Amino acid sequence: MVDELLVPIASDVDVVTARQQGRSVAADAGFSSGDQTVIAAAISELARNILMYARRGEIALTVISNGDRQGVVVIARDQGPGIPDVGRALQDGYSTSGGLGLGLPGARRLMDEFDVSSVVGQGTTVTMKKWRQLSS
Amino acid sequence: MEVPILKQGQYLIASIQSALTDADLSQLREALIERVGRFRARGVIVDVTALDVMDSFAVRTLRDIAHMARLRGAETVIVGIQPEVAFAMVQLGLTLKGVATALDLEEGLAFLDGVARERVERGQGPFDRGPGHRDRG
Numbered sequence: 001m002v003d004e005l006l007v008p009i010a011s012d013v014d015v016v017t018a019r020q021q022g023r024s025v026a027a028d029a030g031f032s033s034g035d036q037t038v039i040a041a042a043i044s045e046l047a048r049n050i051l052m053y054a055r056r057g058e059i060a061l062t063v064i065s066n067g068d069r070q071g072v073v074v075i076a077r078d079q080g081p082g083i084p085d086v087g088r089a090l091q092d093g094y095s096t097s098g099g100l101g102l103g104l105p106g107a108r109r110l111m112d113e114f115d116v117s118s119v120v121g122q123g124t125t126v127t128m129k130k131w132r133q134l135s136s
Numbered sequence: 137m138e139v140p141i142l143k144q145g146q147y148l149i150a151s152i153q154s155a156l157t158d159a160d161l162s163q164l165r166e167a168l169i170e171r172v173g174r175f176r177a178r179g180v181i182v183d184v185t186a187l188d189v190m191d192s193f194a195v196r197t198l199r200d201i202a203h204m205a206r207l208r209g210a211e212t213v214i215v216g217i218q219p220e221v222a223f224a225m226v227q228l229g230l231t232l233k234g235v236a237t238a239l240d241l242e243e244g245l246a247f248l249d250g251v252a253r254e255r256v257e258r259g260q261g262p263f264d265r266g267p268g269h270r271d272r273g
Binding site: 013014015016019022023033034036037038040041044045048091103105106107110111 | 155157158159174188189190191192193201205218219221223224225227228
């Protein structure tokens with residue numbers, strides 16, 4: 001297991017840092033430049049969600065292996081207000097912030113695995129993974 | 137980091153050089169809209185070749201720039217969206233609907249020249265004739 005890379009999110013500069021770190025972690029894990037961009041874009045959406053709804057939080061980046069697959073795990077954590085209706089937040093065009101409402105559903109489309117756990121009043125954790133086959 | 141904005145004839149060219157924060161993008165929007173008036177620009181080119189990611193905020197800001205500039209009388213064209221960036225944008229559901237795009241700076245300039253010619257043909261105001269010809273009834 002590789003060490004976890006933690007990026008604190010508290011300002012819009014941190015959003016840029018998080019997606020740049022995500023890109024470099026994805027590059028280290030052997031992802032193509034196209035996949036690096038996809039991962040960076042998904043991180044950008046989640047990091048911005050943290051800023052908009054919770055004001056602060058963190059993005060954790062880890063490289064994982066599973067048999068013949070290698071992947072990047074991105075965990076976005078905050079202790080913000082939480083999401084009352086996760087199902088709705090995952091629908092395209094639904095936004096309570098005046099945004100495009102593409103953040104969560106968009107990030108989900110970009111990644112292979114996507115999980116949201118949220119408790120109102122306690123915070124939200126989004127875990128997403130992108131996999132690539134290791135060539136034998 | 138502030139984005140440099142060049143004036144070339146009746147066009148403004150904003151060439152993004154590095155990753156931008158949300159604040160940088162908003163600043164670019166304000167600066168471009170103000171300069172459209174100050175320089176009486178008829179066209180705006182935003183070159184995003186150096187952007188390695190376009191997320192929902194970036195796309196919304198570019199769309200706002202294009203729509204605001206149009207309200208001020210200038211056409212906007214976004215140039216230089218990289219192939220991987222285009223791929224990620226489509227996956228995210230971001231489309232830049234209603235905003236002109238072109239492959240690169242050269243194509244962007246050609247597009248704006250075309251818009252300018254159409255305007256002259258339709259009698260919607262002079263192009264490349266200098267500010268002295270602007271005061272018409």
